[in-house]
Amino acid sequence: MEHIYRSYYTKSDFITQYMVKMLNPSEQDMILEPCGGDGVFIDSLLSVNSSLKIDTCDLNDEAVAKLTDKYSGNSNIHIWQTDTLLDDRFDMYAADKNGYYDKIIGNPPYGGWQEYSRRDELKKKYNGFYVRETYSLFVLRCISMLKNKGVLSFIIPDTFLFLHNHTALRSYLLANTKIKEILIFPSKFFPGVSFGYSNLSIITVEKESNKDVAFGNNVRIIKGMKTDKDLERIRLEKDIEDLTVIVKKQEEIFGAEHHAFILSNDHLSDIIANTKLKLGDIADCVTGIYSGDNKRFFAVANESVRGGAGYPVAKDEEIDKNCISLKGTDNFKYVPVIKSSSRTRYVRDSIDWYIDWTKDAINHYNNDKKARFQNSQYYFKHGIALPMVKSSRIYATIMNKMVFDQSIVGVFPKDKYYYFVLGLMNSEIANKLIHTINPTANNSANYLKKIPILLPSDADMQYIADKVKDIVDNPENIEDRHEEVNEFFNRLYMC
Ligand SMILES: C[S@@+](CC[C@H](N)C(=O)[O-])C[C@H]1O[C@@H](n2cnc3c(N)ncnc32)[C@H](O)[C@@H]1O
Numbered sequence: 001m002e003h004i005y006r007s008y009y010t011k012s013d014f015i016t017q018y019m020v021k022m023l024n025p026s027e028q029d030m031i032l033e034p035c036g037g038d039g040v041f042i043d044s045l046l047s048v049n050s051s052l053k054i055d056t057c058d059l060n061d062e063a064v065a066k067l068t069d070k071y072s073g074n075s076n077i078h079i080w081q082t083d084t085l086l087d088d089r090f091d092m093y094a095a096d097k098n099g100y101y102d103k104i105i106g107n108p109p110y111g112g113w114q115e116y117s118r119r120d121e122l123k124k125k126y127n128g129f130y131v132r133e134t135y136s137l138f139v140l141r142c143i144s145m146l147k148n149k150g151v152l153s154f155i156i157p158d159t160f161l162f163l164h165n166h167t168a169l170r171s172y173l174l175a176n177t178k179i180k181e182i183l184i185f186p187s188k189f190f191p192g193v194s195f196g197y198s199n200l201s202i203i204t205v206e207k208e209s210n211k212d213v214a215f216g217n218n219v220r221i222i223k224g225m226k227t228d229k230d231l232e233r234i235r236l237e238k239d240i241e242d243l244t245v246i247v248k249k250q251e252e253i254f255g256a257e258h259h260a261f262i263l264s265n266d267h268l269s270d271i272i273a274n275t276k277l278k279l280g281d282i283a284d285c286v287t288g289i290y291s292g293d294n295k296r297f298f299a300v301a302n303e304s305v306r307g308g309a310g311y312p313v314a315k316d317e318e319i320d321k322n323c324i325s326l327k328g329t330d331n332f333k334y335v336p337v338i339k340s341s342s343r344t345r346y347v348r349d350s351i352d353w354y355i356d357w358t359k360d361a362i363n364h365y366n367n368d369k370k371a372r373f374q375n376s377q378y379y380f381k382h383g384i385a386l387p388m389v390k391s392s393r394i395y396a397t398i399m400n401k402m403v404f405d406q407s408i409v410g411v412f413p414k415d416k417y418y419y420f421v422l423g424l425m426n427s428e429i430a431n432k433l434i435h436t437i438n439p440t441a442n443n444s445a446n447y448l449k450k451i452p453i454l455l456p457s458d459a460d461m462q463y464i465a466d467k468v469k470d471i472v473d474n475p476e477n478i479e480d481r482h483e484e485v486n487e488f489f490n491r492l493y494m495c
Contacts, residue, residue, distance in 0.1 A: 280449030292371030
């Protein structure tokens with residue numbers, strides 16, 4: 001897979017000035033900027049004291065060339081090209097229990113997927129930690145290079161506060177540092193950044209070798225900023241009454257399930273209560289046909305179809321695979337129908353059921369008291385089939401040129417949301433939302449309509465649509481590839 005780094009450069013002076021203040025640098029300090037980029041933090045540090053000693057590095061040739069050129073007259077600034085996560089010198093500093101740096105500041109890369117070979121290398125080196133998100137490894141790596149009482153300030157997504165994947169990182173932070181302050185704010189504070197699926201945070205920690213002292217520390221978490229200018233008020237410690245300030249003892253956070261930072265009572269309930277846009281606004285959700293007498297009108301593809309005992313087997317020449325008429329088929333008997341759950345996500349591995357689509361049968365569906373020819377305008381349309389009966393996993397699958405029966409909710413998103421909705425409906429988060437909205441056993445269409453929809457940025461929408469479409473077009477290793485889709489929606493909904 002492609003190795004994409006997402007590098008969002010820190011363009012806001014309010015952000016850099018706040019972080020430099022939190023660092024409180026002095027001339028005695030050895031300072032590190034572990035992913036120098038175009039040097040915004042270095043400039044901000046030098047603007048408070050031009051004699052500071054700073055090490056910086058970057059993986060990228062151009063960034064290193066620019067940094068070298070920019071700081072060529074300053075012998076206190078040491079620049080080299082390397083991979084911060086794998087660099088030998090950093091290995092040495094990290095192995096020294098006294099650490100090396102007094103202060104570390106930066107905006108590490110995040111949001112990019114990594115090649116499997118690199119993941120393996122990182123997994124070995126950062127055993128037990130979640131290696132898919134580089135930012136969390138930057139945090140670990142850099143804290144391990146801090147001296148005791150040294151300070152680090154990083155701008156990173158806030159997902160490390162909540163996601164299960166980051167449990168080990170939270171445990172490390174809570175037991176080895178005093179977390180001074182965490183600011184949480186929308187990613188739009190970064191001009192031009194399309195990072196729609198999470199908030200960003202600035203975390204400042206002081207390394208603390210005594211775990212009891214770390215546990216006794218109170219973390220201050222500030223939310224509710226409206227613009228990046230609000231960071232100035234926080235930096236100056238004045239007029240911040242309108243912001244939400246949460247203070248929590250580290251020991252208490254450590255004691256919570258998965259050491260998760262719980263910033264509201266129930267995150268999902270909050271999302272359900274506060275999100276205006278619902279699935280019903282971007283997709284039609286409807287139940288399918290009931291024949292009134294399935295044994296008479298349904299047929300199976302072969303005798304091994306689950307639940308197919310007592311049904312006739314449809315012969316190939318009896319099946320009209322191209323029918324899209326609601327009036328029936330002329331030269332055939334059956335059309336494909338989706339019924340009951342699927343063995344696979346995204347794409348069903350076989351068509352198991354057929355329904356009688358002769359003119360007589362249609363007449364029966366329309367006139368029989370028990371039968372329901374309901375929502376027929378959606379039959380044969382391009383949609384998503386979701387089983388009505390809930391299970392611990394929901395397998396949503398594509399459906400095209402087919403009828404669907406009442407064991408299925410047909411979801412018909414507006415075209416531009418089709419793959420987004422298909423991915424979402426297969427995600428863990430959709431399952432949790434469905435269970436929170438309606439804890440009973442059925443996914444009736446009316447409850448599905450209430451699923452809150454958080455739309456990502458256009459770029460992220462395109463990203464996820466491409467991923468899901470790729471699975472649909474080449475349905476191999478579906479479960480492995482689905483993991484990335486699942487992670488995307490976990491981040492989007494911050495779970
Ligand atoms: C998010 S940018 C931040 C740049 C700068 N700190 C700023 O805020 O403007 C991240 C920088 O990290 C560099 N980078 C990405 N992965 C790296 C790695 N493994 N080691 C060192 N630098 C890396 C990228 O080349 C990019 O310049």
